[in-house]
Amino acid sequence: MTEQHVTARPTGPVVIVGFVGLTIPFIETFQPENSVVYVEEPDVARKRDARAKLDGVGYARDLIEWEYHLAGKADAFHNTHRDLDPAAIVPAVEYAVPFAARLAERYGLPGPGLGAALILRDKALLREVSAAAGIVNPASVRVAGPDDLRAFLRDHPGPAVLKPANRQASLGVRVVSDPAQVDEAWQECLVQDEGIFVPDRPMDVVMLAEQFVEGDEYSVEMLVRDGEPLFTNVTGKKLYPGPYPVELAHIVPADIPEELSDLLGSQTARLMTAIGFGHGVVHCEWIVSDGVPYLVECAGRMPGDAILDLIEAAYPLEFMRSYFALLKGEPLPAELPDRAKSGAAVRFLAPGAGTVVSVSGVEDAERAEGVLFANCGVPPGASFEGVRNSWDRVGIVMTRADTPAEAHRLAGAAAALVRIDMAPPGESFTEKQ
Numbered sequence: 001m002t003e004q005h006v007t008a009r010p011t012g013p014v015v016i017v018g019f020v021g022l023t024i025p026f027i028e029t030f031q032p033e034n035s036v037v038y039v040e041e042p043d044v045a046r047k048r049d050a051r052a053k054l055d056g057v058g059y060a061r062d063l064i065e066w067e068y069h070l071a072g073k074a075d076a077f078h079n080t081h082r083d084l085d086p087a088a089i090v091p092a093v094e095y096a097v098p099f100a101a102r103l104a105e106r107y108g109l110p111g112p113g114l115g116a117a118l119i120l121r122d123k124a125l126l127r128e129v130s131a132a133a134g135i136v137n138p139a140s141v142r143v144a145g146p147d148d149l150r151a152f153l154r155d156h157p158g159p160a161v162l163k164p165a166n167r168q169a170s171l172g173v174r175v176v177s178d179p180a181q182v183d184e185a186w187q188e189c190l191v192q193d194e195g196i197f198v199p200d201r202p203m204d205v206v207m208l209a210e211q212f213v214e215g216d217e218y219s220v221e222m223l224v225r226d227g228e229p230l231f232t233n234v235t236g237k238k239l240y241p242g243p244y245p246v247e248l249a250h251i252v253p254a255d256i257p258e259e260l261s262d263l264l265g266s267q268t269a270r271l272m273t274a275i276g277f278g279h280g281v282v283h284c285e286w287i288v289s290d291g292v293p294y295l296v297e298c299a300g301r302m303p304g305d306a307i308l309d310l311i312e313a314a315y316p317l318e319f320m321r322s323y324f325a326l327l328k329g330e331p332l333p334a335e336l337p338d339r340a341k342s343g344a345a346v347r348f349l350a351p352g353a354g355t356v357v358s359v360s361g362v363e364d365a366e367r368a369e370g371v372l373f374a375n376c377g378v379p380p381g382a383s384f385e386g387v388r389n390s391w392d393r394v395g396i397v398m399t400r401a402d403t404p405a406e407a408h409r410l411a412g413a414a415a416a417l418v419r420i421d422m423a424p425p426g427e428s429f430t431e432k433q
Contacts, residue, residue: 010109012085013037013061014324017068017100018093019050024057026308026320030333031059037084038063039077039096047196069095069203074102088327095198097121097300110225110279110327112300119275120282120300123165124208126275130295133274135267137295138211146186150179152209159212161245162189166206173389175212175243197391215289217296218254220268221303221311222282223319223336225326227272231319231336232265233311235303236404240350244388249411251345252310255404260288267293281323283307305390306346306398313372313400314344314407343404347411349376349395353386354422362395364417370399370410376418385425394420 014031017039027036040050042065054060064081067073077099086107091100097117104111112120119125127137139156142165143149153160153176162185163173172189176182190205217239223231236254240246254261268284271277283303285296302308302323311319315337322332356378365374376395384392397415401407 010085010087010107012087014088014090014328015039015084015086015100015103016090016092017096017103018091019045019048019054019063020092021053023092023302023308023320026312027059027324028057030318030321030324033058034061035059035087037061037086039066039068039099041065041067041069041198043200044197068099069198074099075106077103078106088324088329090324090327091301093197094121094299094301101300104327110329112224112280113276113278116275116277117300120298121166122206123163123297124206126298127295130271130274133270135271135274135295136292138213140208140210143207143209146182149176149182149186149209153179153182156211161208161210161212162186163208163210164189164206165208166204172207173245175245177243213287213289213294215287215294218256218264218286218288219303219307220264220282220284220286221307221319222265222268222272222284223322223326224272224277224282225279227277229265229269229272230326230332231317231322232268233315233340234261234264235307235310236408240387242387244386246350246387246390246392247305247348249345249347249408250305250307250310251343251404251408252307252314253340253343253404255343255408260291264288264293267295268298271295271298279326305348306396309372309398310344310346313398314340314342314404316341340404342400342402343407344372344398344400345404345407345411346396346398347408347415348393349397349415349418349420350387350393351378351382351384351420351422353384354424356380356382356384357421357423359395359418359420361418365397365414368410368414368417370401370407371414372398372400374398374414374418376420378420 014036019040036059045065051063089100089104091097101111101117102114127140131137159175159177174185176185217237219235221233222229234254236251238249240248284298286293325332362376374397378394399407399410
């Protein structure tokens with residue numbers, strides 16, 4: 001009888017790259033004491049007070065400060081921490097995806113693969129690769145200045161979308177409808193400050209001009225093993241009106257015909273094949289115009305904007321726990337559902353332009369029908385220029401109901417109970433008092 005070699009399963013911690021405080025309650029339900037090491041950029045750890053926030057979190061063993069945004073830092077980390085023997089490498093934020101993918105390769109753990117991660121982090125590269133696989137994309141070019149954007153508008157009649165190729169949260173994204181708006185839009189979109197969420201050192205500015213596609217927006221959240229989907233959800237999206245494509249509401253599952261849901265899922269699976277994605281989760285955004293899904297972008301990490309909460313509420317499903325088990329190479333904790341059992345929705349809250357004077361009605365929203373939670377933590381005196389990116393939203397209402405449409409209706413009704421009183425632009429907060 002031939003002796004078989006069995007590779008021992010790693011016994012070390014799960015390494016989470018990027019600190020996201022909102023995921024702590026999810027992870028606490030299944031990770032044992034002292035079983036997780038966080039990796040965060042030194043500037044971000046300091047600005048977000050990550051070490052203090054992890055103090056007292058039972059599963060958190062350590063926080064390692066590391067400049068993971070930079071090239072080569074995953075290999076340097078592996079060489080520095082060869083004896084860590086991690087059980088899994090989990091990217092928690094958009095900017096962590098390539099580092100986590102490479103680190104998983106170095107430790108011999110399941111992951112998406114560095115090649116797939118690099119494609120997902122570069123929106124221009126993603127368009128090139130996916131279009132070559134026959135996936136429909138809007139026309140898109142790299143632009144280095146206003147003249148390039150004007151040329152794109154001449155060559156592609158209709159509105160264009162000006163956006164960064166390497167950022168997140170709708171930052172620096174604007175719809176440009178007229179050549180007269182180009183110079184102003186260019187200067188505005190170059191301001192890509194994410195404050196406490198990014199390191200203090202500058203990040204490269206890489207801009208794209210893209211054809212504006214009129215249609216309904218969706219995202220597909222997919223758990224993937226060896227390139228094959230294990231679980232698929234389609235989220236419906238509603239946007240704030242105006243030139244800034246910021247999400248106002250999410251509905252899980254999307255209230256659409258089964259045929260369209262299946263099409264969005266199959267197109268996302270097709271994209272996984274096109275980029276060579278291995279193991280992990282993707283959050284893939286689409287616009288459907290005249291029945292055709294156009295790829296917007298795709299992220300190789302867990303979705304934000306409370307979509308994780310919605311999935312776990314609507315199916316129900318321990319989505320985060322299943323994701324960790326997949327990356328650990330362990331059996332999934334339960335059979336993954338094909339259909340949601342209820343509907344869930346979120347409605348975001350955002351002030352207009354001006355200075356916040358007061359916030360009221362949050363308690364009323366919390367008591368409203370179907371509400372799972374409501375929050376609006378913006379302090380008086382905070383100033384806003386309107387909703388230009390996801391960071392300009394200041395609150396959220398989440399609901400659950402028998403159907404997605406009813407959950408969406410209830411979220412809107414509860415959100416309407418929250419009032420954010422504002423002093424107009426140019427009028428100081430103290431004058432309003």
